[in-house]
Amino acid sequence: MRINCPFCGTRGNEEFTVLGAADPVRPDADAPVPDWVAYAHARENPRGPHRDLWQHQHGCRAWLVVERDTLTHAVIAVRPARDA
Numbered sequence: 001m002r003i004n005c006p007f008c009g010t011r012g013n014e015e016f017t018v019l020g021a022a023d024p025v026r027p028d029a030d031a032p033v034p035d036w037v038a039y040a041h042a043r044e045n046p047r048g049p050h051r052d053l054w055q056h057q058h059g060c061r062a063w064l065v066v067e068r069d070t071l072t073h074a075v076i077a078v079r080p081a082r083d084a
Contacts, residue, residue, distance in 0.1 A: 001068075004078050007060045015058040022051040022065045022084065047071050053081060 001013040027035040063081035
């Protein structure tokens with residue numbers, strides 16, 4: 001898979017590290033324990049378009065939001081995380 005880093009250009013995915021889904025919302029600090037358990041452990045595994053947080057670990061080290069299709073592995077869009 002090739003990822004088009006907005007700062008370095010197109011690179012192989014081996015230069016990147018994936019953190020996970022870009023959409024989970026962190027509960028408030030005083031949220032009940034079940035909310036924290038769901039946030040930390042209950043993740044969707046969608047088929048189709050999905051947004052992930054990636055870091056260009058072996059490049060510019062920027063955090064990116066990569067939208068990709070989990071069925072075909074096609075990269076749909078890449079943007080800096082600060083802009084997402």
